[in-house]
Amino acid sequence: MAKIIGGLGTSHVPSIGVALDKGLCDTPDWKPFFDGYEAGKEWVREAKPDIAVVVFNDHGNTFFLDRVPTFAVGVADSYNPADEGWGPRAIPPFEGATEFAWHFVDKLVERHFDPLVCREIEVDHGMQVPMELFFGRPEKWPVKVVPIWVNTIQYPIPTPQRCWDMGKVLCEAIESWPTDERVVILGTGGLSHQLQGARAGFINQDADRAWLDGIAANPEHYRNMTREDYVEQFGSEGAELIMWLVMRAAMNEKVDLVHKHYYAPASMTGAGMVVLENAA
Amino acid sequence: MANQSIPDTPLFDRNGSIRGYRINKMAMSLGQAANREAFKADEEAYLDRFGLTEEEKKAVMSRDWHEMVRLGGNLFFILKISAIDPTPITRIGAAQAGMSHEDFLYHRLGKRAAHG
Numbered sequence: 001m002a003k004i005i006g007g008l009g010t011s012h013v014p015s016i017g018v019a020l021d022k023g024l025c026d027t028p029d030w031k032p033f034f035d036g037y038e039a040g041k042e043w044v045r046e047a048k049p050d051i052a053v054v055v056f057n058d059h060g061n062t063f064f065l066d067r068v069p070t071f072a073v074g075v076a077d078s079y080n081p082a083d084e085g086w087g088p089r090a091i092p093p094f095e096g097a098t099e100f101a102w103h104f105v106d107k108l109v110e111r112h113f114d115p116l117v118c119r120e121i122e123v124d125h126g127m128q129v130p131m132e133l134f135f136g137r138p139e140k141w142p143v144k145v146v147p148i149w150v151n152t153i154q155y156p157i158p159t160p161q162r163c164w165d166m167g168k169v170l171c172e173a174i175e176s177w178p179t180d181e182r183v184v185i186l187g188t189g190g191l192s193h194q195l196q197g198a199r200a201g202f203i204n205q206d207a208d209r210a211w212l213d214g215i216a217a218n219p220e221h222y223r224n225m226t227r228e229d230y231v232e233q234f235g236s237e238g239a240e241l242i243m244w245l246v247m248r249a250a251m252n253e254k255v256d257l258v259h260k261h262y263y264a265p266a267s268m269t270g271a272g273m274v275v276l277e278n279a280a
Numbered sequence: 281m282a283n284q285s286i287p288d289t290p291l292f293d294r295n296g297s298i299r300g301y302r303i304n305k306m307a308m309s310l311g312q313a314a315n316r317e318a319f320k321a322d323e324e325a326y327l328d329r330f331g332l333t334e335e336e337k338k339a340v341m342s343r344d345w346h347e348m349v350r351l352g353g354n355l356f357f358i359l360k361i362s363a364i365d366p367t368p369i370t371r372i373g374a375a376q377a378g379m380s381h382e383d384f385l386y387h388r389l390g391k392r393a394a395h396g
Contacts, residue, residue, distance in 0.1 A: 015369070059356040059359075060304070060307075060308055060354065060356035060357040060359075060360075061311060061356075064304075064305065064308050065297050065301060065304060065305075082311065083311050083312070083313070084311060084359075084360065084363070085310050085311055085316070085359065085360035085361075085362075085363035085364075086363045087313065153292060153354065153356060154292055154293070154297050155291050155292060155293040155294070156293075194289065195355040195369070195372075195373060195376070196289075196290055196292075196349055196354075196355050196376060197288045197289045197290045197349070197376060198288035198376065198377055198378060199286075199287065199288035199289050199377070200373040200374075200376035200377045200388070201370075201373045201374075201376075201377055201384055201388030201389055202388070203388070203389060203390065205390075228285055228286065231286055231289060231291065232286050235289075236286075236289050236290070236291060237355075264389075264390065265389040265390060265391065267369060267370065268369060268370060268373050268389060
């Protein structure tokens with residue numbers, strides 16, 4: 001059967017992509033941020049995944065408000081990067097893990113989820129940036145992908161518990177997939193940031209640092225928090241962190257926190273990552 | 281979720297989504313290069329195509345980020361307006377917070393030297 005080889009959590013701030021495009025990675029604003037990801041990249045090189053499941057939200061680039069899926073799953077053969085207003089980015093398209101993605105959709109519906117199933121769709125920085133942070137800028141991505149979109153833009157957004165439940169189904173789908181493929185799961189978004197309202201620019205470094213440890217050792221705490229708690233502690237857009245719960249729930253109860261990194265501010269955001277492995 | 285339960289933190293709920301639909305739809309369209317060209321060529325005519333009210337047009341044409349959000353604009357959509365005549369997101373944040381850009385970088389984001 002296929003195997004979960006690790007769970008990655010990371011921010012997906014669009015300015016990270018801009019910094020990569022403009023060659024700003026070694027500037028004082030960005031160097032400490034990118035340096036901290038080297039350990040994560042090294043881990044991915046060693047772990048050699050075949051499939052990356054990426055949990056993220058669209059940012060008004062592929063879904064408009066005319067139809068807002070709470071959860072969507074990609075079953076496309078390939079995904080082009082979306083033009084977010086700045087023109088297309090020079091990164092390769094992502095090849096879809098089509099067969100596994102359909103299997104995951106089957107499992108979801110069996111387990112009473114009702115995802116939107118996407119056959120032709122682009123992916124925005126929510127997926128591009130995490131892939132670049134962990135896989136660099138190859139000519140061709142070394143993995144196939146399964147995008148999972150979570151609505152974190154228009155309320156009502158899903159509850160933390162619902163994201164957790166989806167992670168459990170994801171685990172079941174991987175462990176019942178009859179190949180020897182190695183799967184890594186990326187939960188993305190956050191950390192604390194707020195882009196709208198008079199509290200714009202809100203960053204909560206203490207809560208962010210506690211999150212990076214707590215998501216590994218004590219995820220129950222975050223699963224039990226309300227959406228209001230997320231907005232209050234992490235800012236209105238920081239509530240994206242609920243998407244890390246999909247990744248965390250797919251992992252074992254006990255995990256090793258192999259790497260972590262935190263830097264603030266990346267643009268207007270507390271930014272960071274974790275690498276988790278199931279404990280032996 | 282209860283609306284407005286956290287001070288100075290508007291959540292993009294049904295009211296915002298309904299109120300901001302025109303602005304957001306127009307902004308979303310700027311993800312296509314041909315539409316960006318049309319916007320640049322005749323901004324007001326472009327906004328009229330999407331049925332924006334006078335109040336909404338004024339907010340967009342004056343790049344009044346605070347007002348656009350008040351009218352239901354969501355940051356993720358209106359960021360595509362900021363790509364037309366490139367505006368850093370921190371300037372949009374400062375406008376939301378009602379602060380100067382320097383103060384915003386220093387006091388909100390914790391940058392050590394606002395000019396650095």
